[in-house]
Amino acid sequence: MSYDTVVVGAGLAGLVAALRLTEQGQRVLVVARGVGATHLAPATIDVLGYVGETRVESPAAALPALLAGSPDHPYRHLSAERLAAGLAWFGTHAGTLGYTGSVDENVLLPTAIGVPKPSAFVPRTMAGGDLRAGGRFVFVGFKGFKDFHPALLADNLARARLPAPVTARALVLEPPASPRGDLSGRVVAGRFDTDGLGDWLIGALDKRTDPDEIIGVPAVLGLRDADATWHALETGLERKVFEVATLPPSVPGIRLFDALTQQLRERGTSIVLGVRAAGARVKDGRIEAVDVSNATGPVSHPTGAVVLASGGFASGGLELDSFGVTRETVFDLPLVGVSGSERVRFAAGYFDDQPLARAGVATDDRLRPVGPDGHPVYANLHAAGAILGGAVPWKEKSGTGISVATGYAAAEAILAPNAQPVPEAVR
Amino acid sequence: MNDFIRDSLDHCVKCTICESYCPVSQVTPLFPGPKYVGPQAERYRGTDASPDKSVDYCSGCGICTQVCPQDVKIAEINSRARAKLWEQRGVPLRNQLIARPTVIGRLGTPVAPVANWALHNRAVRGVVESVIGIHRDAPMPSFAGTTFQKRSRRHHGPADAPAVVYFHGCGTNYYEPRVGEMVVAVLEHSGFRVIVPEQDCCGLPLQSNGNFPAARTYVRRLVDRLAPHARAGLPIVSNSTSCGLMLKREAHEILGIDDEDLKVVSGSMYDLCEFLLRQHERGELRTDFESLPLTVPYHAPCQQRGHGIGKPALDLLALVPDLHMIELDVDCCGIAGTYGLKKEKYEISMAVGKRLFSDITATGSDIAACDSETCRWQIAHGAAVTAVHPIELLYRGYGLDRRRPITAGVSAQPAAVNG
Numbered sequence: 059m060s061y062d063t064v065v066v067g068a069g070l071a072g073l074v075a076a077l078r079l080t081e082q083g084q085r086v087l088v089v090a091r092g093v094g095a096t097h098l099a100p101a102t103i104d105v106l107g108y109v110g111e112t113r114v115e116s117p118a119a120a121l122p123a124l125l126a127g128s129p130d131h132p133y134r135h136l137s138a139e140r141l142a143a144g145l146a147w148f149g150t151h152a153g154t155l156g157y158t159g160s161v162d163e164n165v166l167l168p169t170a171i172g173v174p175k176p177s178a179f180v181p182r183t184m185a186g187g188d189l190r191a192g193g194r195f196v197f198v199g200f201k202g203f204k205d206f207h208p209a210l211l212a213d214n215l216a217r218a219r220l221p222a223p224v225t226a227r228a229l230v231l232e233p234p235a236s237p238r239g240d241l242s243g244r245v246v247a248g249r250f251d252t253d254g255l256g257d258w259l260i261g262a263l264d265k266r267t268d269p270d271e272i273i274g275v276p277a278v279l280g281l282r283d284a285d286a287t288w289h290a291l292e293t294g295l296e297r298k299v300f301e302v303a304t305l306p307p308s309v310p311g312i313r314l315f316d317a318l319t320q321q322l323r324e325r326g327t328s329i330v331l332g333v334r335a336a337g338a339r340v341k342d343g344r345i346e347a348v349d350v351s352n353a354t355g356p357v358s359h360p361t362g363a364v365v366l367a368s369g370g371f372a373s374g375g376l377e378l379d380s381f382g383v384t385r386e387t388v389f390d391l392p393l394v395g396v397s398g399s400e401r402v403r404f405a406a407g408y409f410d411d412q413p414l415a416r417a418g419v420a421t422d423d424r425l426r427p428v429g430p431d432g433h434p435v436y437a438n439l440h441a442a443g444a445i446l447g448g449a450v451p452w453k454e455k456s457g458t459g460i461s462v463a464t465g466y467a468a469a470e471a472i473l474a475p476n477a478q479p480v481p482e483a484v485r
Numbered sequence: 486m487n488d489f490i491r492d493s494l495d496h497c498v499k500c501t502i503c504e505s506y507c508p509v510s511q512v513t514p515l516f517p518g519p520k521y522v523g524p525q526a527e528r529y530r531g532t533d534a535s536p537d538k539s540v541d542y543c544s545g546c547g548i549c550t551q552v553c554p555q556d557v558k559i560a561e562i563n564s565r566a567r568a569k570l571w572e573q574r575g576v577p578l579r580n581q582l583i584a585r586p587t588v589i590g591r592l593g594t595p596v597a598p599v600a601n602w603a604l605h606n607r608a609v610r611g612v613v614e615s616v617i618g619i620h621r622d623a624p625m626p627s628f629a630g631t632t633f634q635k636r637s638r639r640h641h642g643p644a645d646a647p648a649v650v651y652f653h654g655c656g657t658n659y660y661e662p663r664v665g666e667m668v669v670a671v672l673e674h675s676g677f678r679v680i681v682p683e684q685d686c687c688g689l690p691l692q693s694n695g696n697f698p699a700a701r702t703y704v705r706r707l708v709d710r711l712a713p714h715a716r717a718g719l720p721i722v723s724n725s726t727s728c729g730l731m732l733k734r735e736a737h738e739i740l741g742i743d744d745e746d747l748k749v750v751s752g753s754m755y756d757l758c759e760f761l762l763r764q765h766e767r768g769e770l771r772t773d774f775e776s777l778p779l780t781v782p783y784h785a786p787c788q789q790r791g792h793g794i795g796k797p798a799l800d801l802l803a804l805v806p807d808l809h810m811i812e813l814d815v816d817c818c819g820i821a822g823t824y825g826l827k828k829e830k831y832e833i834s835m836a837v838g839k840r841l842f843s844d845i846t847a848t849g850s851d852i853a854a855c856d857s858e859t860c861r862w863q864i865a866h867g868a869a870v871t872a873v874h875p876i877e878l879l880y881r882g883y884g885l886d887r888r889r890p891i892t893a894g895v896s897a898q899p900a901a902v903n904g
Contacts, residue, residue, distance in 0.1 A: 059766055059800070087795070092554035097502045239514045244505045307505035316814070323812050326803070332551035333793040352793030353733040354751055372498070373554055 060360035061087045063472055064348045065367060066335040066388055067375070069094025070458060071443025072367035073318040074144075074465030077151060079365075080325045082473050087359060088322070088329040089350050091374060093315065095444075095457075100169075100277070100303030101310035103145060103179035103462055105161055106133075107455025117178050117459070118142070118161045130394065130416070130448030132460050135423045136467055141459070144466030145179055153317030154285040155310070156182040166190050168197075168274065170206055170304050172214025172226075176455055181310055183288040186300035187274055189215075192222025196267055197274040197302065201232040204240045205305040206276035231262050243278045247309045250280035256287040260294040269297060277301035277310045284313060335388050338364070344438050345389075363438040363472045366391075366419075366427070367465060370444035376417060384417055386445070391427045391435055394420045394447045411450070418447025424471040425464060440468040490562060490738060494524035496555040503549035503559055508817040509542060512836035516542035519549035522566075523559040530566060533573075540566045542830070544821035544837070545693045546787040564692065564739050571695030579618040583823045584690035584699075590632070590659035597630035620831035624820070624866035626660035626858075629893055633662035636893060637681040640669065646678040649760070650714040650753075652707075652732070654725035655686050656858030663893040664858075667880040668724050668757060670889050675764060675771050680719070682710050688740070689731040693822050697740055704736045704747075712746040715753035724757040724874055726856045727788035727822060734791075756789070758856065758875055762797035765804070774882040778807040781878065782848045784841060784864065786857035787817045798856060798875035805882035811848055815841040818855075820863035835867060842868040854878060 061084075065076045068090035076088045106117035106124060114120040118138040125134055133141070142161045149157040157179045159165060164176035165188040174189050187195075195215070197208035208228035215226045233246075233255055249255050256279070267273055279287040279301060291299045303310060319329055336356060339347040345364050349356040368375030368388055376393070378384045384396040395417035397403065405412050419427040419441050426434035427441050442464040444457065451457030503519040504510065510518040522540050540563055549559040571580070582589070593600040603609045610621040633653055649672055657665040669679045688703030711721055711732075723729035733754045736742045755763070764770040785796050802810050818838045819825055825834025845853050845868040852871045855861050861872035880886060 059762070059795075090554075091556060093502050093506075093552040094554060097505055098500055237514050239517075242501075242504060242510075242518070245511055248511060307501045312505060320814060323814065326799075328795040328800075330793055330795045332553075332791070334556075350793075353730060353791065354754060357794075369554075374556075 059087070061085050062361070063363045063365060064089065064335075064359055064361040065365040066090070066348070067094060067367035067369060067373070067443065068329060068331060069367060069369055069373065069443060069461065070096055070314075071461035071465035072365065073315070073322070074148060074462050075365045075367060075442055075469045076327060077318055077321055078147065078466055078469035079472060080322055080327045082469075084473075086327045087361075088327065089333050089335050089348075090329075090331050091334055092331055094369060094373060096311040096315040097308055098306040099311050099458060100308055101155065101181055101314045102167065102175075102177035102184065102303070103148065103157065103159075103458045104176065104455040105141065105145070105178040105459030105463075107164065107176035108453060113176055115164055116162050117164060124454070128448060130420060132421075132446040132449055132464055133456075134448075135421060135425060136463055140467060141463045144463040145459075147466055148462045149179065151318070151321065152181075152314060153320070155313055155317060156285060158182050158185050166220070168195075168211060168215055168302055170211060170276075170302060172211040172218065174215070174218050174220060178459065181301075183279065183284055183301040184277070184303070184310070186272060186298045187302060189224055190221050192220070192224050194268070194271045195224060195226040195274055196271045197226060197228050198263065199228065199230045199276065200241070200246060201230055202236050202239070202241045203243070203246050203276065203278070205243055206302070211274075211302070229266060231259075234258055243276070243304050243307055243309045244281070244312070246276075246278040247281045247284070250278065250284070250287055251282045256280075256290050260291060263291075263295055267295070267297060272298045272300070274300055274302045276304045277308070278304065281309060281313060281316070284309075335368075338389060340436065343436060345436050363440065364436075365465075365468050365472070366439060366441045366445055367443045368445055370418060373444065375445045378414070384414070386419060389435075389439070391419050392429045393417055415450045416448055418445055420447055425468045426471075438472075440471055442468040490558045490565065491527065493556060493558045494527050494562060497524035497557045498555055500554070502552050502554060506548050506552045506816060508546060508548065508819070508837045509544050509833060513542065513833050515539065515833070519543070519559045519563065523549065523562045524557055527562050527566065530569070535566055535570050538570065540570060542833070543567065544817070544819070544824040544830075544834070546817045546821050547791045548787055548816045551790055558738070561739050568692075568695040568697045572697075576694060576696050577618070579827070580694040580823075581696065582617065583619065583826055584694040584696060585686065586655035586659070586690060587686045590628075590655055593628040594630060594632055594659055597628035601627045614828055618828040619826050620828045623826040623831050624862040626656070626862050629660055629662045631662065631893070633658045633665035633893075634681070634683070636662050636666065637669070642669070642673050643678050646676055648680050648719050649677045650680045650682060650711065650719050650721040652684060652711065652721050652723040652725075652728070653681065654723060654728040654858070656725055661858060663891045664724060664874050664876065666891040666893055667874075667876050667885070668722075670885045670891075671761070671876055671879050671883065672722075674883055674885060675761070675769070680714065682714065684710055687728045687731045689727055689735070690823050692731070692735065692739060693824075701740050701742060704731065704740065704742065708732070708736075708746050708750050711750045715749040719753065720755055720760060721750065721753045722755045722757050722760045724856070724876060725858060726756055726786055726792065729754055729756050730788050730791050756792055756794060756797070756856070758797040758801055759792065759794045761879070762800050765801065771883070772804055774805045775884045776807045777805050777878065777882045779852065779878070780809045780811065780848065780850050782811040782813050782845050782850055782853045783875070784813045784815065784818065784845075784853065784855045784860065786855055786860040787821070789856045798854065802854075802875060802878055802882075805878065808878060808882060810854070813841065813844050815844060817841075818860045818863045818867070820859045822859055825863060834863070838863060838867045845870060
């Protein structure tokens, strides 16, 4: 089957690129080894949370400082305006998740273990948890739900460095007719969708919370109707209620994956999981077809362009072998941030600045992977997301921001192949 | 035996993505989930069977393997662990019986009216449930009376046209010969000569019920019959997604069969819609479709997804004017071959299928399309619609229902359990 674009990877970057291209009328194929990191992350879009050890209040304002310290960062190819354009588009394509926020300002949301985390765009079910204004918080857990412990959260939050005073307490409730054994977030969310747990929760919280308390519940308010359930909780209780991301599996992440893939399906885009993109047919510096291995062997899909959004080490887009050699697993692209054939050296401390954390592909301003000479390896191959080198997303709190912004920008570059490369406005 | 299946467990990073997709663990605590039962428990199994029976509650839908980003062969690990369990404990009679569709087919076909009456009689089914352990409400197809094999012997297609080999599977042979006739009609309409070799069960039900030695015997016998055609360079098509996947991959990966005959057959196997779409891409599929003003929800069964070929049925049906397909987003209907027939698993199977059934009902259509036969029977049972193979819509789209009516009766849908 031939396509306008083949997208490799079904994580946030790949899905954003695919949806943007599909929406603009392209025929797109998404292939992936499996589901991406959406299901592990809280579905907040973290554009930039830290530069060095400094917490960022405005990602847009902090970009120059970031790029001064990390000159090879993927954001160097995007201006603050392009970042904002990608995120604005994303906000209107996230279904009922209803994102709020901007690149000019981070909110501070509590994580499941009570760490304040800066995010630029957050689902509206989470937005009420912004800690910046302070307040009296109560965190609610469900008996048997193993991935959310409100006492731990409340305790840690009380010790956190925050701009305004916050008090926090914990409350554990037992949902009616709970099945025995441990419950996963997915199971609890399913009960909100089908068993009317929302009504029970309103009743249970009404007497146990004060009118001025802000109520944090684990982000399991449903997979299909979370927005409605959250809304019913706020209006029913006349109190501010918000969802706190749990340990994986992340229910909001699944909602996000479902929202994006549903739009792709409605537009007829094929998403094939459990297969491996394994090489390309190349002619005159362009990828003419991508080889995809299915149950019986490789099938060649002719394509006009390719988006490589295969992820970093965690997702198998990059691989470090036992001889210390790092490689890009789909097209064997040249990498930056690796030590060549030398044995990889790790810094002594786990949380130290690990050189390998910045490994990945380098690109031009059109997000095309480049070789050591700075020229694109293939004229029609673009990269997005965690495969891009030069960033340390877990430290910067920039992973989902990079994925959305570069996924969108890669699609834009494919849609307007003759547009002038955007100058590196913020460098 | 090749051990890349077991070795793949070392790639598990405990990300829980499989846990968030497993349709069974979402509806019952009896199955603790693919990560626990698969890569985690497997470390402790060694050469012994599982100390507990929870692996038997895996339905084998394979969704976990498909969504795993690290290529861990979770479902395959579980399938083998189940076989080891039953090897040590002895496969129960019920599982031995329902895993042999050809035996059931040969017994039931000559006495089809009586057998069909019994299969759909409440009192008989109650006895069957308590004696054998097949749930009284589980969906059962009706014997067609005359097998597809027998019908195909009476049929004379074009003599000199490019040949394609048709592996129809047991469902088509004993219960839905009409589907087989439509497959032949569409293939011949597109200029092929259809060879229907003598064939038997592929062994998949035996594999999923944990009887690997018998499964190997069946699949080898089938491969013996298909290999000469594959060696002659002929494509083999199948309208049974799970049986086709058995030949494409599972006989090697799960049963550990490693021989040249299987390899050549695997390499020649196509899912029916995959094959037709390939013809279309080559410009070799006739597109003289007529208007078919229907709205039809489509469920790609879990085993179909295991082929890694996307959803060719949707690409094909998009060619039919006025036919509007709605792609459903549910991973599994719950039946998983013979899983949902079992007394202790029927409720689980129906709970798994609940969302699919309600999504179908929500479309307001009284017809649904699905590639896999047991899934169609489950959908017809759970959603009270007529469930058809996509080929039926193509067949009607070509207007072949008027020009080339099938001979095998109007419907092979499972009748409601009555009385």
